[in-house]
Amino acid sequence: MTPLNDDEKAELVAYLDGELDEAATQVMETRLATDPAARAEMDTLKQTWGMLDYLPKTSPSSNFTNRTMDKLTLENSVPTPAAKTQPMPSRSRPWIVAAVWAAVMIVAVSGGFLAVSHLAPVPTHADPHHDSDLPLVRHLRIVEKWRWYESIDDLDFAKKLAHPEMFGDDPS
Template sequence: MSHEPVENDPIADPPPLEEELVAYLDGELDAQAERRIEQLLAADPTVRETLRQLEHTWELLDDLGAADVDETFTRTTLEMVAVEAEEEVRQVTAELPRRRGWRLAMQLGGLGAAALAGFLAVALLRPDPNRQLLEDLPVLENLDQYEQVGDIQFLEMLREAHLFEKEDGHGT
């Protein structure tokens, strides 16, 4: 059974000024903080009213006196604290495998992302040796014919003679 503070609960989460005023009443402030509170009290009637209400509360608490409790109360209170602590340990222990699994999944995901980034970097940045082969494919397909020509000058003479022009009038 966990007692978590309700949001905006003034008892569970008092404003910082009230905490300082309580410390002022208890004499727990250092000299500098005490002077600052006294300056606030002199300048702000709202702060003075808050301090007056806190002093009144302290007086009422003093009038109540200390409650007499027997050993049973102390024992049951300690038992309740122990049960609460055991429950918290059980909850934390139950969450550990889930946290470990989540952490492992995140690590594996990061590793996979790094591997993918590395693969893409290599694939995009490294020159593809097959690309050059594809560009040279027409030459390679006719290599036997080109080897029989023997000399480039002979091919240039044929081109200048316009013997191999296409029907549309453009030479290749």
């Protein structure tokens, strides 16, 4: 009556699972009939296996099939992420972002130059008491930012410019 080695234990488990062929089953049954240690081993293995019955019984929720079908429908109707995203500047094409920024800057600077030239005519010195820069001084804050105001259509657009995250990666 020696304790079962690993191979014998595997054989015993296979016997309990009904996986042995006829000859091997016969050998195992003879051993169990004559070896109390093997019988005790079998009993504890059976009890251990039986304890798995204590695990809670599971049932899928009543709408499982409907939820699965809904998910499938959604999955098949939603375009791929690449197709559904807006054509925002891509991380893989930073030169586009840089080009757009450069164009905006050129337009803004040119517009600003023209606006300042128009609002501030060259002094004639005909009337030494007349200060031709007075309107510029009075509206200095507007004049300073005029090149920006020139290049936009409305206030909403100007507010949107305050959200740089809309323009993707920093071109720098």
